[in-house]
Amino acid sequence: MDPNEQPEPTLPPAEQMRQRRLAKLAGANNAASSTQQQQQPPQQSPAPPQASEEAQPSPKPSSSSAKDNERPTEIPNRNIDITPSSGTSSPSTNPSTSNPFSQLGVKNTPESRSGTPTVSDSGNNGTLKRSAPAVDKPSANATPPPPKKPYTASKEESLEDWSDRVLSDIFRVTLDESRAVDSRGNGGAKLTYLPELRSELEQSAEPSKLTTSSIDAAILEAARYVPATKPLLDYLLPCWKRVMRALKTTTRRPNPDRDAVLNEAKRLCMSNCIFAVTMPEYFGRDPNINHDSLKPYLLRHGDNEYGICADFFEEAISRVDEDDTVLPMFTGAMVQISDELATMNMNQDYKPHITSLVTYARYPKLLQALAHHDKFLVTPTADMTKEQLALASEERTILGPFFRISPLQTEVTKTYFTGPRTIDAGHKKQAQTALQMTLKAHQGDLATIINAFVRVKDARSKTLDWFAFIFNMNHKRRALQVRSDEVASDGFMVNVTAVLDHLCQPFMDNTFSKVSKIDVDYLCRNPRIDMSDETKLNADQATAEAFYGRKVGGESNFISEVFFLALAAHHYGLGATNSKLKDLDREIKHVESAIKHIEEQLAKVPSNTMPHRVIQKQHQNAVQAVEKAIALKYSIEGVVLDQSMQTVSLQFMRYVSVWLLRVASGTDYIPGRPFQLPLSPQQPETFSCLPEYALQDVVDNFKFVFRFIPQILISAVGEEIITLCITFLRSSEYIKNPYLKSSLVTLLFSGTWPIYHLKRGVLGDALAGSEFANEHLLHALMKCGVSSAFYDKFNIRYEIFQVLKCIWPNTVYQDQLSRESKVNKQFFVQFVNLLLNDATFLLDEALTKLYNIHDFQKQLRDQSLSAQDREKVTSDLEATESQCLNWMTFLNDTMAMMKLFTAALRDAFTIPEIVTRLAGMLDYNLEVLVGPRRANLKVEDPKKYHFDAKTLLAEFIDIYLNLGSKQTFIDAIAGDGRSYKPANFEKASQILSANLNAAPETAAAWDSLRKKIAEAKERLDQAELDLGEIPEEFEDPLMGDLMNDPVILPSRNIVDRSTIVQQLLSNPLDPFTRAPMKIEDVVPADDLRMRIEAWKAERIAEAKAKATADPMDTGSG
Structure with a gap:
């Protein structure tokens, strides 16, 4: 049997219910009529599901009477007057403009130049020309039509009859006044009678049936009957869905003639959809921003009768090269979606907006056009401050609102954590878990969107520019005092960081095989990231400016671009949000203290008095402030303590660690290969001029995870983090900031905290057993300990001692310390x-x-x-x-x-x-x-x-x-x-x-x-008596004691070696001139030492002789 004669199956009840719910969620006034479809007899041809009656043209009255044949009354407020060919004006309001229909199959024939567009039929050599009145609406006095009879199809249906029936079902129109419903008969969709088109066909002595030649005219007349309060796409999109379903049905048994009819219907339906959005005047309508847009249709699912499906995307995009209105039609709708999303938060129905861009992102030509839209990037003006630009990156770019959606939005935190001051730990944990799941799904969508952008060559650069603009405008997020109204929000920046981490994942393998692709020359190729005001690892401003001022040729690869963007993202994004937890703790503690004080005041003031009401208001404001801060704190904890996100973050930081070691050493180091210390005294300028946060963010990220979620480190830490810490403690001159050096010790110290079965922490066993650590760790820790910058920072040495205590059972370190005492x-x-x-x-x-x-x-x-x-x-x-x-x-x-x-x-x-x-x-x-x-x-x-x-x-x-x-x-x-x-x-x-x-x-x-000490004391006392008074030249001028090892200072003063050693340990200055000096600057006073030894020997000999003589004198006496 001809598949075109097969009945369309009725959807099961469950599917009907699903479709109705989808229609309701999409905001449709009625459920999709496809769910109301009934099983037809086998002899009837298939018909697509009907659309909502509100979305189709109203039925026209009968034209049998003389009055009915009169010209209908015009509908007011229509801009375009399409008159018969004997008239004059064309549908275009500007005769000088080139015909926009020529690109969409509407030929500019000699007849059409007189004002009436004609449609060529690929299956017919002739053309149909018809005139259309300005706008028609039925007469109020029209005679009611006779009873309608259901249409029945013949088993042996001619192409002409088949075309009439199918096109009638698709466009819900008819030229047969007696037909009330489509080919399904009772229960079918109502049809709109087109009297004008019938009259034109009769005048042309053509059959009163719908054909490919009359489709365009039928659509134009039917469209005029759509109420002005309804968008034309509410009629045309369901028509598109029906024609596509019809086409897919015929693929089971191809029929070239019928396929040609359906393909022409598809082409003209799409053309009119485009006209409805881009040129409403063609249909006699005034421009209406709410109607002339794809926005509401993009927000609906493609399966929805009023949603944009994949077929629509593909057909429209296929016309891009011929029709320059298609891309603006889509980009304009997406800009509207973005603008609307900018006013929303995660508590609202934001998901359709995200899904629309995910769907949109499947089409490279659309992404390319969107990336080149004026609103894709912020265009700074002379009067815009950097703070305004920072906010604009989030609120006034196309992608910004999509990344802005986050559980960290103030309204959302209140939803997740109601009554945060009294919330129990279990409820808090459940809320944070739900928050993480929601955010993970959202970030997955964002990653899909950005991944699509960067895969389109012409869109990639714009997308990277957008990321760079965000970071360049948000340097204040790392200021000591941050104002939320001057920088992008935490939720926005965390999403940006997560997506850039996702972009880095393809090259972040565990073998570090692609770390060599991170090109350091990127820094001298006009890098997108502005590093001019960032503190450098070990370079002053002049040196850094000279370095970045040198330009290197070539083009940076994508891996290098994304790597440096992700590094900046962790600094200004996730890192800044992590540090905000400390600020919130201080704020909460301060406000809670204020609340306690206010409550004490409140108890002392009589109720129902003005002072009582004032204090009560203060109390209310303080409670609201602290609840807002606590809710935000819990939300931030939920976000930044997500283990999967931090695992990816740590993997990126491992790559940064290896890359830093390669740059500093000038080697091809990766974990598992030997690494030599100390580093070269000649520091690579590339390393010295790197922003300090390149190393600081690695340390801070690991410290944060060690403190809050150390369990993920058991399988996420390799030898590179130990190598990094030891290297820059051992060659500490490579880093200018003493507190950054000390943070390396803190990182090692944190790694020795016990966790689960690891009594020596995540790093303890590695520090004790690593050959590299065995050789260099002790000296590195001691070097940091004796640094003058930490002379009064005993807490740094406390952490050093904790690390040493952890590794002390390994006798290698004991032997090393003994060797240090002799060699150094x-x-x-x-x-x-x-x-x-x-x-x-x-x-x-x-x-x-x-x-x-x-x-x-x-x-x-x-x-x-x-x-x-x-x-x-x-x-x-x-x-x-x-x-x-x-x-x-x-x-x-x-x-x-x-x-x-x-x-x-x-x-x-x-x-x-x-x-x-x-x-x-x-x-x-x-x-x-x-x-x-x-x-x-x-x-x-x-x-x-x-x-x-x-x-x-x-x-x-x-x-x-x-x-x-x-x-x-x-x-x-x-x-x-x-x-x-x-x-x-x-x-x-x-x-x-x-x-x-x-x-x-x-x-x-x-x-x-x-007892031994007491005996020694007696001997020393006796020796002091034996020596008697010490000559002034033999006395230490600082201590007043006899010098045993005199040395000459640079100031030419002479002191005992032990005295100057102690002095220099506390203060590396000459005690007489306050000039800087080292112990190596002293010169032994050998002549003086020999004279002192000779004097001591002489006095001791005299004392012994006297002791020997005294008993004899006593005996004789």
């Missing part, structure tokens, strides 16, 4: 000196706070203390307790580190340059812990501050015992004239035995050491 003696002395400084400072601070806490607690026990004084003392106590806890935490770890070092490196810690200082520190603090001031350290609940006097004393005793086998240490203790007191050692012995439950061998060793 001065370097080692500096390191230990700072360790002693830290211990001294921390002990002093922590114990002072304990004294203060003791006094405050004593005052609070005084019942006579006034309420006001009690409140002040309580406040002071709380502040001091917080400080004490901080200092004690650092102190306990520092003391533990000293125990490790002194146990493993007795020789190193008892060299002359160190031992005197170490002995003095130990003796001073021993007196604090066992002397008269010990009673002032007693506080209530000392564990609250991590303070245990017994444990602290035990650690000091362990350090004494670790070094007690060295005579130089014993002599240094005995020679400590300031703090050494035998009574303190005796008191420590008592406490050790009575309170510390020390092992017998420990107590015995302590007693032995105590």
Whole structure:
């Protein structure tokens, strides 16, 4: 059987319901009539589903009476008057304009030049010319038509009859006054009678049937019957859907003649759809921005009767080369969609707008046209500030509103987190999970859109320009104080970062095989990213300007373009949003404190008074402010703590790490290959002139993940991050910013935090077992520790000690530290000196706070203390307790580190340059812990501050015992004239035995050491007596002691070597002239030293001789 005679199947009830719902969601007034289709008898030809009755032309009355044949009354407000060929004007309002219809199949024949467009029929050699009245509408007095009879098709249907029936069904029109419905009969769609076209055909002695020659005229007449309140596309789009369904039905059994009819119907239907949008005057309509646009149809799904389907896209795009109105028709609609989306948030029905652009993005020609639209990029004007341009990048570009949609929009955060001050952890977690899922789907759509743009050559550059413009205008997002009305929003910037990370994924493989494609010459090829006002890694402004001023030829590849854009995105986008969490914490804490204060005031003011109402309003405003901040904080946490997003981000940062190492070293390093340290003294200018954030963002990103979601690092960290940290700590001169250097230590420190089964953290095992780390880590950490920039930053050394404590079980590091003390003696002395400084400072601070806490607690026990004084003392106590806890935490770890070092490196810690200082520190603090001031350290609940006097004393005793086998240490203790007191050692012995439950061998060793020190003290005292008065030329001018190793300073003054060593450790200046100097600048005063030794030998000999002679004199006496 001819497939054209097959009935159209009826949709099942479930599908009918789905279609009706889709139609309702799309805003249609009625459900798609295709869902109302009934099964037809087999002998009837197929007919597409009918459209809403509101979208089709109203039925025309019968023309059988004389009155009916009169010209219908004109509809007002129509611009175009299409008159018969004997008339004059053409449909165009401008006769001088070239005929726009010639490109769409409407031929400009001699007859049509008189004013009537004619349509050529590929299946007919003749042309049909008809005149159309301006606009017709039915007469109010028209005679009702006779009863309608359903149309029945013959089994042996001629092409002429078939064409009439099918075209009638498609366009819902008829030339047969007796037909009321389409070929489906009862229940079919209503048809509109076209009296004018019938009359013209009769006048031309042609059959009153629809053919390819009359389609255009039929559409034109039918379109005039569409109410002016309805867009013409509401009629024409369903016609398009019906003709496409008819075409797809005939493909089962091809029939060239019938296919030609349908293809002509398809061509003319599309032409009229384009005219309806681009030239409404053709249909006698005034321009109407709400009607003359594809926007509402693009927002509907392609399966919707009123939605733009793929067939429509493809047919329209096929005409682009011939019709220059097609692309503006689409781009104009997409601009309208973008403008509308700019006013929306994620709480609203934004999804159709996103889906429309996803669909639009399937067609390269449309993307190319959109990318070249005036609104694709912001065109700065002279009066626009950088802040206005920053906001415009989000709100006034075509793509901006699509990226602006985010759960971080203020209205959306309130929806996800209602009552955030009292929300429970479970509800918060559920809301954040839902937020992440929604955002992930949205970012997936955005990635699809941008991926399509960059695959179109002519659109790619514009798209990259758009990204670069965003970053160049939003430098203020990294300012210390950020105003939200001067920069793009967090949600927008996070989406931009996520999409650029997605673009980087194709080249971010685990083997780093494509890292070589990141071209450093990009920086000198007019880079899209403006780096002029960014701090450079190690270059001043002049050097950087000279570097970027040199231009390199060639064109940068896409990988390089995207890499540097993504690097900027992490700095101004995700990185800035991460840092905002700290600001929000401070803001929330501040406002909560203000609320507490307001509530206290409110309780003191009588209700129903003006002051009460004023304070109540303040309270309400403060609560709203803090709830807004908390909701935003929870939303940001939900976004930035998404594990999948941060995993991709970390993969990008791994690539940045490897790339930085390659640039700094000038090698082709990738993980697994050897890497040599130290780096060359000649720093590559390319590396020095890189923006500082290239390294800072890597560190910050890893630190953030280590702190909040370390579980994703177990499988996401490779050796490159360890290599990066060690390299720029070891060759720290490559980085100018001391705080950036210290952040590398913090990153290593963070990697040693225990997590799950990893007791030494994510990096601990790698640091202990890596050959590269074994060789370079210790020296790198010590170099950072002795840096003058961190002389008073003991917390950096605290982190260094934590890393060292983690790796200390590996004896390789113990051997290295011993070797450092011998090979790099001065370097080692500096390191230990700072360790002693830290211990001294921390002990002093922590114990002072304990004294203060003791006094405050004593005052609070005084019942006579006034309420006001009690409140002040309580406040002071709380502040001091917080400080004490901080200092004690650092102190306990520092003391533990000293125990490790002194146990493993007795020789190193008892060299002359160190031992005197170490002995003095130990003796001073021993007196604090066992002397008269010990009673002032007693506080209530000392564990609250991590303070245990017994444990602290035990650690000091362990350090004494670790070094007690060295005579130089014993002599240094005995020679400590300031703090050494035998009574303190005796008191420590008592406490050790009575309170510390020390092992017998420990107590015995302590007693032995105590006695050795006492004996040494006696010897030193006797030696001092033997020497007598020291000649002034032999005295150290700074310490007043006898010099043992005199040296000459650059200022020509002479001091003992140990004195100047200690001086330079604290202050690298000549103590006499304050000029900078190093220990290498001193010259040994050998002549003076020999004279001192000779004098000492002479005095000792005299003392011995006298001691020998004295007993004899006594005996004789």
